[in-house]
Amino acid sequence: MSEKRRTRAGARLIATDDGHxxxxxxxxxxxxxxxxxxxxxxxxxxxxxxxxxxxxxxxxxxxxxxxxxxxxxxxxxxxxxxxxxxxxxxxxxxxxxxxxxxxxxxxxxxxxxxxxxxxxxxxxxxxxxxxxxxxxxxxxxxxxxxxxxxxxxxxxxxxxxxxxxxxxxxxxxxxxxxxxxxxxxxxxxxxxxxxxxxVASPGHFAERHGLIVIIALGESIVAIGVGVSGLPLSAPVLVASAAGLMVVAGLWRLYFRELSERAEHKLTHLDGDDRTRLARDAYTFLHLPLVGGIVLTALGMKKTLHQIADTGHYELSEPLHGVVAWALTGGVGVFLLGTAAILLRTTGRSSATLLAGGVLCLGAGALVSLVPALLALGLLAAAVTALVVVHDRTGRTAKA
Structure with a gap:
């Protein structure tokens, strides 16, 4: 191939295919x-x-x-x-x-x-x-x-x-x-x-959105480290970090083990404008609450870890205050409701577990402001883990 032809080939836009x-x-x-x-x-x-x-x-x-x-x-x-x-x-x-x-x-x-x-x-x-x-x-x-x-x-x-x-x-x-x-x-x-x-390749489209969810979840983990940056390590910090990771792991499992494959499967079996509309609704619109919920949760965990680690300004028994108290659980609530919406749009099936969990987490900010920050984070981790187990069992029952 001549140099001129190579240049033209390198400059043009190359279309993808179904297996992209x-x-x-x-x-x-x-x-x-x-x-x-x-x-x-x-x-x-x-x-x-x-x-x-x-x-x-x-x-x-x-x-x-x-x-x-x-x-x-x-x-x-x-x-x-x-x-x-x-x-x-x-x-x-x-x-x-x-x-x-x-x-x-x-x-x-x-x-x-x-x-x-x-x-x-x-x-x-x-x-x-x-x-x-x-x-x-x-x-x-x-x-x-x-x-x-x-x-x-x-x-x-x-x-x-x-x-x-x-x-x-x-x-x-x-x-x-x-x-x-x-x-x-x-x-x-x-x-x-x-x-x-x-949407030329449903697999590519689903994978791209899965990767951005991973990026957002990674921000939650980074927030844990940033929250304790420059502060002494202590046993409560270690416990809080583990609890924060459990929350992130629960959100990961809800998305990648319970939702992403179903959404991709539905997208693959549609074509034309029907596929485009599903991609627009389930991914472009409804993935934003997932990312937004994770960002709010990251904010809550960052502030929680900072408060637990900064013993010079906060007592271990002190609760979170204001919007930070709401963000810790409210972010999870937004994520759960977004997950429920995607499930409904892609399968036509509603999840009482996700809906109830989302509503309860959205309203739990009042409780968070009454209990120590470490306890609030631990309870959230336990609640997310329990919700994952219940939703997993409910999903298997629905398939049976």
Missing amino acids: KVTPAELFFDLVFVYAITQVTALMAAAPSPLRLLGGGVVLALLWWCWCCFAWLGNVVRADSGAMFSVLVAVMAVVLIVSLTVPEVYEDLPGGLSAPLVFVLCYGAVRSLHLIAYWMSGPGDPVLRRTLRRTALMSVAPPFALLLVGSALSGMTQILVWLAAVAVDYGGIYIAGGSGWR
């Missing part, structure tokens, strides 16, 4: 989102309050949309091809900048660039690169191109305008304007419909 698997290029791409998720947790942990948790959720929803855009694109175009890999590296650079702005996105520090404005401009750049790359991927697909034009008009331009307006504001007003942008963005994708988009 996740490439190392996509794993490399996910590295910036590891950092982004840790930054969201740090944003909420810096000044825990209901408003800050809402603001952190808005930032996470915007970052999630950036990730989802390229999960879809990587399903139809090989991420390790010349042109596509160049796009991914460019997006990684932009998302890294976005991640650097997250701690200042609601409280901009003087003396530098405007963090909210940089965040918004970079978000717009990611969405634009996604649309351009998708446009290049389907030169002979008029349905896809119509969908891309509709997406740009409904789900990119209006939210970007709202984000720009919000970047000039502050406090609750900024957060509410950005929340409106998220609602318009997500709603626009839903209204635009599933025609034009496609």
Whole structure:
């Protein structure tokens, strides 16, 4: 092959097929989102309050949309091809900048660039690169191109305008304007419909989302270590760390042993717009509560471990307070309800165990604020373990 032909082959976008698997290029791409998720947790942990948790959720929803855009694109175009890999590296650079702005996105520090404005401009750049790359991927697909034009008009331009307006504001007003942008963005994708988009490889699509769940769970484990960083090791810290790991392990099992295979199986046995709609609902929309729930739980565990380890400022008998007390169990509750929603969307079967567990965990914040932090974390670990056992037995009974 001549040098010119090699160059053309390396520059073009290469379509995937039904057996496509996740490439190392996509794993490399996910590295910036590891950092982004840790930054969201740090944003909420810096000044825990209901408003800050809402603001952190808005930032996470915007970052999630950036990730989802390229999960879809990587399903139809090989991420390790010349042109596509160049796009991914460019997006990684932009998302890294976005991640650097997250701690200042609601409280901009003087003396530098405007963090909210940089965040918004970079978000717009990611969405634009996604649309351009998708446009290049389907030169002979008029349905896809119509969908891309509709997406740009409904789900990119209006939210970007709202984000720009919000970047000039502050406090609750900024957060509410950005929340409106998220609602318009997500709603626009839903209204635009599933025609034009496609899922070429269900296995790849399911694996990509499983990997991002693993990344989020990893953030929970990192939060345990960060919470005790710089503080002396003690027996209560060891017990709390083990309990935190049990919580993470329970969430892992619920997803990877109880849910992911069923969702992938359903996705594989659909085709056309039915497959696209399921992928949109069960993965793009309903995986966000899973990641968000894990981030909230990571916040709760980080603060719990810090309080247990910092004996100079806290008594071991002292409970968690405020939104941190709710986040510890509430994050698990959000995860459980998201899992129940995915199960219902993919199998048509509701899980009373997941629903009851989710509701109880959401309401358990009041109890957490009454008992010592270490006991609260231990009880949560026991509750998640018991729920996994009950749900596993219920699932086997349903299959029998």
